[in-house]
Amino acid sequence: MKLIALPAFSDNYIWLLHDDHHALVVDPGDSAPVLAWLGQHPGVRLDLILVTHHHADHTGGLADLVERTGAQVVGPALEKMPVQARGLQQGDRLDWHGLCFEVHEVPGHTLGHIAFWAHPAPQDPLLFCGDTLFSGGCGRLFEGTPAQMLDSLDRLAALPGSTRVCCAHEYTLSNLKFARAVDPDNLVLREYTETCTALRQQNLATLPVALSIERAINPFLRSRSSAVVRAVRQRDSHAQDDVTTFAALRSWKNEF
Numbered sequence: 001m002k003l004i005a006l007p008a009f010s011d012n013y014i015w016l017l018h019d020d021h022h023a024l025v026v027d028p029g030d031s032a033p034v035l036a037w038l039g040q041h042p043g044v045r046l047d048l049i050l051v052t053h054h055h056a057d058h059t060g061g062l063a064d065l066v067e068r069t070g071a072q073v074v075g076p077a078l079e080k081m082p083v084q085a086r087g088l089q090q091g092d093r094l095d096w097h098g099l100c101f102e103v104h105e106v107p108g109h110t111l112g113h114i115a116f117w118a119h120p121a122p123q124d125p126l127l128f129c130g131d132t133l134f135s136g137g138c139g140r141l142f143e144g145t146p147a148q149m150l151d152s153l154d155r156l157a158a159l160p161g162s163t164r165v166c167c168a169h170e171y172t173l174s175n176l177k178f179a180r181a182v183d184p185d186n187l188v189l190r191e192y193t194e195t196c197t198a199l200r201q202q203n204l205a206t207l208p209v210a211l212s213i214e215r216a217i218n219p220f221l222r223s224r225s226s227a228v229v230r231a232v233r234q235r236d237s238h239a240q241d242d243v244t245t246f247a248a249l250r251s252w253k254n255e256f
């Protein structure tokens, strides 16, 4: 299986997975980059589209792609899709040419947000997590509560560390700036920042990133660590338990 990040808009990625015959894409906010890639790979047929949540930068290309390719669309059962789609919920499985995707409900950014995890062995597992988990950060809470987002991130963080995390936006460097303000003594974070800065200087994607790295550097996956707890509580007296600390961390990021 080959994994490709197609850039879209200013900072979205439309993930494309293919085996030289069949392709799927994730969250096509725009059809143009997908159609351009398919035009350059005439032997590959787009037959499946995965959607994580209803926002336009993830769904805007659906109608055009369905019309031109006839691809099947699957998305969150709890959200309205602009085209006919099979609704998926927690625990559902989806087979695609021998690869099995597990569906995780991850409310927070939106209420019905889902993520897709699959293991194309012998390659490392893949996670398509939309706007829930970003490298060094997490999605804004537009619809869900801090408790829901913390629970969603906890469940994603429990997946195998070798999982390649495929986020829907290139927000890494700005997230790492905030992460370093929260967690200045984190040496892994410092090294990872250097790696990502070099990648962005060459205009390369910082993604996918191994989940094991995220666990070590992402303050939103480390909101119970003593370093993060100390930094948040110094700033915000409302931060008293896991959920209020996470909420204070998320509002700090909003203002940063």
Ligand code: ZN
Pocket: 053, 055, 109, 131
């Ligand atoms: Zn979104």
Ligand code: FE
Pocket: 055, 057, 058, 131, 168, 169
């Ligand atoms: Fe988005």
